[in-house]
Amino acid sequence: MNVSGAILLHLHPLFAHMSTQPLVSILSVNFNQTQMTIELIESLKKVTYPNIEIVIVDNGSERDNPDPIGQKFPYIKFLKTGKNLGFAGGNNFGLKHCTGEYIFFINNDVLVEPGFLEPLVDHFKTHPKCGMASPRIVYHKPEGLLQYAGTTPINPYTVRNKGIGYREPDTGQYRDVRPTAYIHGAAMMVPRKVIDEVGEMYEDYFLYYEEVDWNERIRKAGYEIWYVGTSQIIHRESVSVGGMSPLKVYYLNRNRLLFARRNFNGTKLLSAWVFYTLVSLPVNSLRFIAKGEFKLLEALWKAYVWNVTHSPKVRPLEVVKL
Numbered sequence: 001m002n003v004s005g006a007i008l009l010h011l012h013p014l015f016a017h018m019s020t021q022p023l024v025s026i027l028s029v030n031f032n033q034t035q036m037t038i039e040l041i042e043s044l045k046k047v048t049y050p051n052i053e054i055v056i057v058d059n060g061s062e063r064d065n066p067d068p069i070g071q072k073f074p075y076i077k078f079l080k081t082g083k084n085l086g087f088a089g090g091n092n093f094g095l096k097h098c099t100g101e102y103i104f105f106i107n108n109d110v111l112v113e114p115g116f117l118e119p120l121v122d123h124f125k126t127h128p129k130c131g132m133a134s135p136r137i138v139y140h141k142p143e144g145l146l147q148y149a150g151t152t153p154i155n156p157y158t159v160r161n162k163g164i165g166y167r168e169p170d171t172g173q174y175r176d177v178r179p180t181a182y183i184h185g186a187a188m189m190v191p192r193k194v195i196d197e198v199g200e201m202y203e204d205y206f207l208y209y210e211e212v213d214w215n216e217r218i219r220k221a222g223y224e225i226w227y228v229g230t231s232q233i234i235h236r237e238s239v240s241v242g243g244m245s246p247l248k249v250y251y252l253n254r255n256r257l258l259f260a261r262r263n264f265n266g267t268k269l270l271s272a273w274v275f276y277t278l279v280s281l282p283v284n285s286l287r288f289i290a291k292g293e294f295k296l297l298e299a300l301w302k303a304y305v306w307n308v309t310h311s312p313k314v315r316p317l318e319v320v321k322l
Contacts, residue, residue, distance in 0.1 A: 024189075027098055087207055
């Protein structure tokens with residue numbers, strides 16, 4: 001689909017019914033990164049798939065005026081939450097405005113290849129039990145370096161897993177299609193029927209692990225998780241959150257335990273608690289003390305205390321100031 005074709009589809013929704021392909025809603029969340037999001041949409045204008053809608057949610061941007069997004073692209077659905085709802089909350093907000101048979105969740109720091117959607121849609125058509133799928137993800141810089149080609153299962157002790165192909169040169173070795181343990185939150189497609197059955201993302205994570213938790217719920221509902229290496233997107237990671245900040249330390253550690261508490265039971269859950277309490281917590285504490293990074297130390301312990309004092313089943317939206 002060329003640019004003019006895309007504009008016609010969005011300005012005149014009736015034209016979408018002329019396509020024999022199912023409608024794909026492309027959903028992205030913006031937070032203080034107007035130019036980054038504009039560049040994503042510019043790359044989406046070049047897609048060859050003939051039936052899409054673009055839904056952009058501004059998640060309460062304060063430092064960067066998001067209005068140019070809607071002004072520059074009047075044919076997209078541009079929404080504002082009015083406050084920062086987190087990754088899951090922002091996407092759940094946008095979902096209510098998506099009308100596609102498939103929803104493609106994409107980070108705003110991504111650039112797409114023109115033909116990236118066709119392999120994903122074709123896969124879902126031929127695999128009705130597929131509940132989620134992610135494409136091959138390569139880093140923007142350095143060029144040709146892989147970020148994601150599937151993952152291993154999560155270790156019940158460390159509550160971590162490994163990315164297949166992570167930081168390997170992309171020489172074509174992972175351009176296959178296969179089941180995998182987990183999708184990648186930067187780019188994931190989910191059929192609307194699966195969302196209607198399983199429900200939306202759990203919002204209490206706020207940042208990190210929400211898509212992994214969703215992955216588990218969709219798998220437990222009887223669906224399969226797939227890696228579609230015949231589709232590629234380019235990820236400009238580290239733009240969204242940055243390096244090791246108190247915010248990142250807090251949510252990564254808090255949500256690692258929260259994920260275990262929501263998805264493990266019995267010896268698996270006990271193992272996760274013991275390993276984190278006796279290994280991860282003291283090792284990371286000593287590391288932060290040795291480097292004089294006391295704000296990171298405070299964030300680490302706040303994450304642990306939160307899990308001791310909060311139920312994993314409640315859904316309060318908590319925005320922590322760190």
